[in-house]
Amino acid sequence: MNDTIAAISTALGVGAISIIRVSGDDSINIVNKIFKGKDLTKVKSHTINYGYIIDNREIIDEVLVSVMKSPKTFTKEDIVEINCHGGVATTNRVLELLLTNGARLADPGEFTKRAFLNGRIDLINAEGVMDLINAKTEKNRQISINKLNGKASNLVKELREKLIKIISNIEVNIDYPEYEDIEVLTNEKILPEIITFKNDLEKIIKDSEDGKIINEGINVGIIGKPNVGKSSLLNALLEEEKAIVTDIEGTTRDIVEGKINLGGLILNIIDTAGIRETDNLVEKIGVEKSMEIIDKVDLIIFVLNNNEAITEEEIKILNKIKDKNSIVVINKIDLEKKIKLTNYNKKIIEISVKDNIGIEELKNEIKRIYNIEGIDTKDMTYLSNARSISLLKQSLLKISTSIKNIEENAPIDIVELDLKNAWELLGKIIGETYSDELLDELFSRFCLGK
Amino acid sequence: MEYEVIVVGAGHAGCEAALATSRCGHKTLLITGNLKNVATMPCNPSIGGSAKGIIVREIDALGGEMGINADKTLIQMKMLNSSKGPAVRSLRAQADKVTYPQEMLKTLKNTKNLYLKEAMVEDLIVEDSMVKGIITNNGEKISSNIVILTTGTYLKSDILIGSTRTRSGPHDEKPSMHLSDNLKKYGFEILRLKTGTPPRIERSSIDFSKAKREDGDRELYTFSHDIKPLYDVDNQEPCYLIYTTPTTHKIILDNLNKSAMYGGLSDITGVGPRYCPSIEDKLVKFKDKDRHQLFLEPESLYYDDIYLQGFSTSMPKDIQEKMVHSLPGLENAKILRYAYAIEYDAIYPTQINASLETKIVKNLYTAGQINGTSGYEEAAAQGLMAGINASLKLKGKDPLILKRNEAYIGVLIDDLVTKGTIEPYRMLTSRAEYRLLLRHDNADIRLREYGYKVGLIDEERYKRFKNKLELIKEFRNYLKSTKITPKKEINDILNKIGSPTLKDGICLYDLLRRNEITINILKQFNLLNSNYDKEIEEQLEIEVKYEGYIKKIEREAEKMLKNEExxxxxxxxxxxxxxxxxxxxxxxxxxxxxxxxxxxxxxxxxxxxxxxxxxxxxxxxxx
Structure with a gap:
């Protein structure tokens, strides 16, 4: 038997009401103990009931209680949701009451875990819920909702169907070798089909990576000599767009200095060790550090000083960032121009943080690079988390190997092996291929067992 | 107990089961309705085929009889799928329907500990959920420690032609009327299955000039790992290929409601195999096809019947006449035996363990069509495993359960007892997820050790096998230790073959990894001296060329085995x-x-x- 769990399901301190969700076999009984109104054990499923939460005789809050009985609920268990109206303190008090009456505080993600384990949602749905909970922008939220609706599952299912058609045709040829009227699939004949499939898959990977950008944002490194104005640029960006969070651990192991929501695109500004410091780092260490950052981030903003001649180190960095997503910014254009840039033909943005010149242009350039407006947010059926994208890419790799095998004239049975692998990898995305790793991943994500 | 083992039914499963237990030293009684029908082939006159040919090799590796018996009596041999990859190559033989059963009967008669009896078995003796013997239709009781049921299509079988249903076994043999009801009484759930067979045509009435001749391979092969080929490569019987005509299709579609399966009979419950459809089924399901392929296969050198493969039907006889005469070359054909469908009882195979002992009655084993399979090879494989496991049980040992990465036989039995089946189950290569490991060429390497351990492979055969392993090792060492250097004459040869020239020395083993290099090519250019048998060379060639893939599949198999643990x-x-x-x-x-x-x-x-x-x-x- 599953114990009954409870948690506050809305963000604390935001909005007029907060909802406490209770799930488990005892949820109705437990809530009923502290509810004054109708007898909740006797009300119909999927009803909303008006009443009060009471502690002994003391009225804690005036509430609406939704009673949803198993199995048609989010977790497939009995669920009760209490809509509290009294603010943080009262909500906490109601939660405490539930806990003292037999519920247990839910672990993070535990409702989702139960929904998955009870067969209410598949793995990709579970991820969708996780993403939805973590959604920070509107576009981000739309992807999560699509995932929840199973659109992403369907996308993968379609891919698998296409692939299984090719595979089963090969199988028929092997199992019924004497039948000439089944089209004999030679390598030459299946090559175009596989190439078409590969193109489809590549397109989805591309879209998914866009999705990932929307979901997880891009990591941005601001580099440049000390005193070139990195920290003031960061502050300018943060100030304008209002930092979402500061000083929290990001998705990478790096410290995220701040997050900026740039018209739906999240910029994770990576701490460039010293970006906020005003001390004089030795130039050499600065260059090494910069090189490290360049390798780690998705976008580099390289800040130069309009008022100083360019240094050898800076030229080195310019060379290094040539082939990456990067924006060269010349700051301090309010001062006298002493910098001279030769042999650099990419776009340069001239700004003055002090006089608030060029910041908008910089932001537009970032948006242009990531084509944020170009991504169709209406039909955002992408597989936007790292696990799915990695499986898609592994699958693509198998397809490429099979194409290579065809070109080297390997027997069709060998060609098929990689196609089958690709099919299985796609299955892993939607939990249709069983694997130990998947289960282990689940156990680790949901802290199952001991 | 009068016998240690009683085997009921002497088809392909029963023969293997009885031979296995008697050869392992157990006093065995083989009971059949008609001793003339031992190991008959009531349907197609062939042994092997895609995947099935590999099963026959596995049976032989374990010490079963089917491979040797087919080698003794085949009249044409082919290696299928030879260009499609090493894993899917498979032998198919046209076997003689007269000599195949004769040879098998001879072998049965010459086997120590094995007794034959003609009778119909209608019930079991069961005490405390344990079988103790059988009861015949005459009421005779015979006791035994173990009973193996290999009843084929004989359980309450009905022959269906057009709108007539006749209770009968194949070819007018007596069916078993009560055994399946009695099994139900002991708690078995019974399944109704259906299969069919095409008409037989008199050879002399066919004009073969209108058909395409299909000959056997020019290379000699055997199913057996131990004997040399017994047939003359230049003297194989041909098969012939023809196609259905628009007239054939019109006749069938016009008379569809007369077919037993399409309304001729309203009480059909049996489920037929999807992979072996009747000609009516093919026309209905593949409407866009304007013709279907048919093979004319000789049944025997000793009589005149030609088997019309691909033309199985349950149309009434007069329609069958019209259908046959609409085929090219068969305008004046004489039908010797009409096509028919047969319905029979089987048990749901999830009621048996992987050892083939039933879960419901102890010491009772089942094999072949009673377990829901179709095919001579599938039956023989189960018969052999039931025999082996009956023997192991009598000796108080653990059963031999072949794993899915070890043998098609393992896949077959695991599928049956795990997934069950609702249609006659036929082995297909696509059912084997580790088929790259389950090859024709390595059946003995995979399984002979087991055959030796259970006592079906004698010292002499085992020694030969061990010797083969030695030779493989030796040849591998030779290939690995023989280096060639980038001399001009060698690079000239490589140029000629279209292979990149050498810059450094390389051993032959590594050179063979190249796609364009084969052992034959190396021999041709005197880069390799080999006196090894073809099978040794083949073994190494596959090992080198597919090493990466084989290793990968082995890793996948290991993962599967972890879940088995x-x-x-x-x-x-x-x-x-x-x-x-x-x-x-x-x-x-x-x-x-x-x-x-x-x-x-x-x-x-x-x-x-x-x-x-x-x-x-x-x-x-x-x-």
Missing amino acids: KLIPSDIDYDKVKNLATEARQKLKQVRPTSIGQALRISGVNPSDISILMVYLRKKYNE
Whole structure:
């Protein structure tokens, strides 16, 4: 038997009401103990009931209680949701009451875990819920909702169907070798089909990576000599767009200095060790550090000083960032121009943080690079988390190997092996291929067992 | 006890089972309705085929009889799929329908400990859920420690032609009237299956000039690992290929309602095999095809019947006449035997263990069509395994259960007892997920050791096998230790072959990795001296060329084996596992898998069910 769990399901301190969700076999009984109104054990499923939460005789809050009985609920268990109206303190008090009456505080993600384990949602749905909970922008939220609706599952299912058609045709040829009227699939004949499939898959990977950008944002490194104005640029960006969070651990192991929501695109500004410091780092260490950052981030903003001649180190960095997503910014254009840039033909943005010149242009350039407006947010059926994208890419790799095998004239049975692998990898995305790793991943994500 | 083992039925399963137990030293009685019909081939006159040919090799590796018996009596031999990859190559022989049963009967008669008897078995002696013997239709009781049922299509079989249903076994043989009812009484769930066979045509009435001749291969092969080819490569019987005509299609479609399967009979419950459809089925299901392929196959050198492969039907006889005469070359054909469908009883195979002992009655084993399979090879394989496991049980040893990465036989039995079947089950290469390991060429390497251990492979055959392994090792060492250097004459040769020239020295083993290099080419250019047999060379060639893939499949197999090792306690109560999907719970209760690996293969049990089961097991049994 599953114990009954409870948690506050809305963000604390935001909005007029907060909802406490209770799930488990005892949820109705437990809530009923502290509810004054109708007898909740006797009300119909999927009803909303008006009443009060009471502690002994003391009225804690005036509430609406939704009673949803198993199995048609989010977790497939009995669920009760209490809509509290009294603010943080009262909500906490109601939660405490539930806990003292037999519920247990839910672990993070535990409702989702139960929904998955009870067969209410598949793995990709579970991820969708996780993403939805973590959604920070509107576009981000739309992807999560699509995932929840199973659109992403369907996308993968379609891919698998296409692939299984090719595979089963090969199988028929092997199992019924004497039948000439089944089209004999030679390598030459299946090559175009596989190439078409590969193109489809590549397109989805591309879209998914866009999705990932929307979901997880891009990591941005601001580099440049000390005193070139990195920290003031960061502050300018943060100030304008209002930092979402500061000083929290990001998705990478790096410290995220701040997050900026740039018209739906999240910029994770990576701490460039010293970006906020005003001390004089030795130039050499600065260059090494910069090189490290360049390798780690998705976008580099390289800040130069309009008022100083360019240094050898800076030229080195310019060379290094040539082939990456990067924006060269010349700051301090309010001062006298002493910098001279030769042999650099990419776009340069001239700004003055002090006089608030060029910041908008910089932001537009970032948006242009990531084509944020170009991504169709209406039909955002992408597989936007790292696990799915990695499986898609592994699958693509198998397809490429099979194409290579065809070109080297390997027997069709060998060609098929990689196609089958690709099919299985796609299955892993939607939990249709069983694997130990998947289960282990689940156990680790949901802290199952001991 | 009068006998240690009684085998009921002397078809391909029964013969293998009886030979296995008697050869392992157990006093065995083989009972059949008609001793003239031992190991007959009531349907197609061939042994082997895609995947099936590999099963025959496996039977031979384990010490069964089918391979040798086919080698003795074949009249044409072909290697199928030779260009499609090493794993899917498979032998197919046209076997003589007269000499094949004769040879098998001779072997049975010459086997020590084996007794033959003509009778129909109608009931079992069962005490405390344990079988103690059989009862014949005359009421005779014969006792034994073990009974193996290999009843083929004889359980309450009905022959269906047009609108007539006749209770009969194949070819007018007596059916077993009560055995399946009695099995039901002991608690078995009975399944009704259906299969069919095409008409036989008189050879002299066919104009073969209108057909395309299909000859046997020019290379000699054997199923057996121990004997040399017994046939003359230049003197094989041909088969012929023809196609149905628009007239054929019109006749069939106009008379569709007369076919037993399309309304001629309204009481058909048997489920037929999808992979072996009747000609009516083919026309209905593949409407856009304007012709279908048919093969004319000789049944024997000793009589005149030609088997019309691909033309199985349950049309009435007069329509069959019209249909046959619409075929090219068969305008004046004389039908010797009409096509018919046959319905028969089988048991749901999830009621048996992987050892082929039933879960319901102890010491009772079943093999072949009674377990829901179709095909001579599938039957023989099960008969052999039932025999082996009956012997092991009598000796108090653990059963031999072949794994899915070891043999097609392992795949076959695991599929049956895990997934069950609702149509006659035929082996296909696509059922074997590790088929790159389950090849024609390495059947003995995979299985001969088992055959030796259970006592079916004698010292002489075993020594020959060990010697082969030695030679493979020797040849491998030779290839690895023989280096060639980038001399001009060598690079000239490589240039000629279209292979990149050498810059450094390389051993022959590594050179063979190149796609364009084969052992034959190396021999041709005197870069390799080999006196080794073709099979030794082939073994190394496959090993070198597909090493990467073979290793990968082996790793996948290891993963599967890990799941096999995660045992499910036999006393598990699935009703206590919360949140299982209803279908999954039902299937798990029915099959009672022994491991997580097996549970995973049950259709209707989804990965999420397995996750739930794992959570339950971890909680319940680890805490």
